[in-house]
Amino acid sequence: MGDRHDYVALEWVKGEIAETLKQARQALEAFVENPQDSTRMRFCLTYVHQVHGTLQMVEFYGAALLAEEMEQLARALLEERVASQTEALEVLMQAILQMPAYLDRIQSARRDLPMVVLPLLNDLRAARGEKLLSETSLFSPDMSARRPALSGEYLAQRQTADLPVLLRKMRQMLQVALVGIIRNQDLPTNLGYMARVFARLEILCKDAPLGPLWQIASGVVEGLASGGVAHGTTIRTLLRQVDKELKRLVEQGADGINQAAPDELTKNLLFYVAKAPAQSARIQALKAEYSLDEALPDSNVVDEERAQLAGPDRGAMRSVVAALCEELVRVKDSLDLFVRSDRMGIADLGALQTPLKQIADTLAVLGFGQPRRIILDQIEVVEALARGQRKADDAVLMDVAGALLYVEATLAGMVGGTSEEQGEGSHLPTTDVAQIHQLVIREARTGLEQAKDAIIEFI
Template identity: 30%
Template sequence: MVSGATSLNLVRDELFTTMEEAESSLEQFIADRHNGSLLQQAVENLQQVRGTLNLIELAGAELLAQEVLDQATDIPAGAGEERDAQLSALSNALHVLRRYLENVEANRQELPELLLPAINDLRQAGGQQGLPESFFFSVRLDHERPRSAPAALDAAAKTAEGRRLRHMYQVGLLGFIREQNAQASLKLMGRALSRLDNLFANEPRGRLCWIGAAALEAQVDGQLLPRRSRKQLFSRLDRELKQMLGNGQYEAPRSLLKELLYLVALADSRGPQALALSEVFALTPMPFTDHMLEAEYQRLAGPGQAVMRSLSAAIREELTSVKDMLDLIERGTVQADSLSNLHALLGKLSKTLGMVGLSSAGNALAAQLQTVASWSEEQAPDSAQLNSLADAVLYVEGMVASLESGERREPRPAQAQPVSDAESFALHQLNEARIVVVDEAQAGLALAKRAITAYLESGGERMHLSNVPFSLQAVRGGLWFLEQERAALLVGACADYIQKQMFEAPQMPSEQMLETLADALSSLEYYLEAGAVMRPETKPSVLDLAAESVRALGMPLVA
């Protein structure tokens, strides 16, 4: 039997006709909610659509049709405003389904992942839990990981160290959720999980850290989008870490592991952890990327190109009318009716532009309304006012041209503060100096981390550390200049540890202590990367994390 995309053309006409009838009945019901027969007609058409999609085995499309049918069946005749979100999600889902089927017909390729956002919008509107990103992804979860040597710590020390590393993970998670330097936040989370993996290697509970660390590496390496579902996934991972640290027999939920493995497969990362994991689980690259999925879904969910071209043409016609009116006004032909029409047209255009996502263009026209309202036959506008409106119209024309290409990204207008030239120059110079100091501090911390790695790999060769204490003391001085006394104190403690316990000591510290030192430096590096020294409102928790690591090294924190 022929099935899937290849058989869609056999039922295309009847299927699309039935879908159009369902959409029409639903739209009429939304306007006349006491007419239950309209809703019943929509449900019957949806049953036929679902049955047809089941027959030709378009699994993703059938699932969306089933969700639409379930939601439509749940809505009663006479539904009030409390059902508006559900009805809106239904209309959007039908639109997406039709666009998806058109795409399948044109390209002969099924991509059911594109339908998950519409499915989850429907489920959310109906009070149900959304489907995971990995819903259409298959993988065997019972593969054994390669054995490795765990850290030589007793149970109590492991638990204490695990809690400190979970705190590190939480600091990075908070930054990721808030999208405050997401890449730096993800790297901090990844380091925490890698260290936890070292602690619990070869224990069943360490499996979560092993897979989670690779997923975070993939999230960074593949530049995956910071979707809400991924923020929820990594938040869930944090809750599981709490259980793992308190239960030596803990085993991670299979659904969580599958979600993490999906991110590794989606990113197709070349990172060492992701590559090793992909080999164990036989993960193959997806036929799509994260950014491709996002772009395709936006195309499916948004209006078609023909609609956008028509809308763009209509707006351009009205802009032409505005320019004609301005031309007449400039020539001195000012009439009360034309001024009133100009004001009304600008107001209408402003609202239309806002509705299609061109907010800054709409605001540019809205800002002119008060000025235009003050014009009259007796008080004609001056040339400065006319030029200001003409500039706004030209700006809007440029933004409207993006409608046809589907690109509606708008520049953020800079808000200049009224300051004197001398003050502005001084502030600029100070800001430039701060940036240079921060860059040098980051370079110093990165140098220290590389030197410690070389020191460890060489079995304690001190020559690798010869410049590190001096470099860190220079970083400390820079942080004092930036009025970051606590950060400076922590960097100084790390420099003292390296000088006394590594460079001058007869025996190198344990690998665990060196990793703890690297944790402290990584926390300070994150503090700098996240722009903390440039923002007075930055949370102290990152420095709390660095302080925990310094205390674990046995170093006093005295100003």
């Protein structure tokens, strides 16, 4: 069965989604800086809602599900229904930054694999205290092809005098086999009985809405017989539900074949067919008919795709880091002005605490723990200087400036860039190298003068 996704439509809306996510990210950053301003979180929620609606429109299930969970967490943050606001903000920011990368993977790999973003989906759900998703919840086989109901003429042909007796005998055989399987007794024989029952029912329900159930059930039995499907509690429960469908058919007669099995039962049976190795022609045919390899890809494929998505979207990250570096440059400029001055306005250093705290908060949301720790240490130093608890000597001020330079360089290194961008030079703001040289030389001269004075005094 061909790919059901419209990648041309995705290409059309990707640009709009990227711009909307950028606005969502900026609104979230503004909320982090001022958590009392709930308007910013409302803006973020609105933007994420727009992304969710767009992805629903183009019918990309995995991406739409990710956007839906992002929207739910944004709403929970707005309504203050999260246990830890800091963790929730961090997870939401990670999702906003990773969404463009996931859409790029969908576009380039030509497949939407919800299983790839399962860890992120569960992080979003855990942040608001929801139950975690499993592989089964994300399993979405192609069940769009529905068989039409048979006409009254066809049903009349199948409603023979011996049909009720035949159906009762088949159910008795199925129940005997089911009891043996539940008790784990003589599995090869009981699975053989079950396979014969399903084969007869396939013939009886050929081309009817109920027919696919027996085909899928036969695939599950083949998987059990070969060891490709694990013999566990869930499988036994599903086989009991299949028996109930046969019971319904016994009660309704030929009319019952026009009623398809419940979608949930069909989907759960297909999940185990999808997990079975494609050893038999039947299982291969079922995987092709219901696009099971796409719905439940091989674990190696999922791991490879997750590796491709490791870390947020580089373009978005570059934009965030650029804003952080600009803020760091402003702080360093203010510090440099203080160093060049008479250093009498110690209280002016207190003004640096606010931008440094904003930088630390943004780093926390991005999950950059080490740079954040360094910034928090400098906030403590600046606070102590502003209160007069520490002397504003050259060594202390140089340590603060050096720490800020280190954080800036670390952030630029984390984002990196394409080889082309690196060849052209980084676009991230940096402190003027000449200014740094002058500052270091001035401090070196001061140190040499002090050493000279000490030597002369000693002599």
